[in-house]
Amino acid sequence: MATEKASDVWVPVCCSRVMRFNKFRQADGGDLGALVCTVCNKNITLEQEPLATTSSYGEGAAILSLLGSPKPPRTERRSAASDDDRTL
Numbered sequence: 257m258a259t260e261k262a263s264d265v266w267v268p269v270c271c272s273r274v275m276r277f278n279k280f281r282q283a284d285g286g287d288l289g290a291l292v293c294t295v296c297n298k299n300i301t302l303e304q305e306p307l308a309t310t311s312s313y314g315e316g317a318a319i320l321s322l323l324g325s326p327k328p329p330r331t332e333r334r335s336a337a338s339d340d341d342r343t344l
């Protein structure tokens with residue numbers, strides 16, 4: 257399984273903003289994560305899984321370093337996903 261460059265991190269973006277990450281403790285003791293867009297409230301659930309079980313995810317699967325911040329900066333992101341082409 258491929259790993260991304262150690263110095264790079266993936267930042268979850270929605271509505272040109274960095275998504276907020278919250279971690280919840282489940283009743284069974286495991287942790288559950290949620291990425292939430294502060295603009296449109298889009299919600300992505302992240303489940304933890306032991307690294308050893310990830311071999312079943314098929315070709316092209318990669319372990320990503322994902323940035324999870326409960327209080328990300330509220331500044332607008334310039335990204336390819338945005339069709340807004342203003343300069344700052």
Ligand SMILES: [Zn+2]
Pocket residue numbers: 270271293294295296297298
């Ligand atoms: Zn959004």
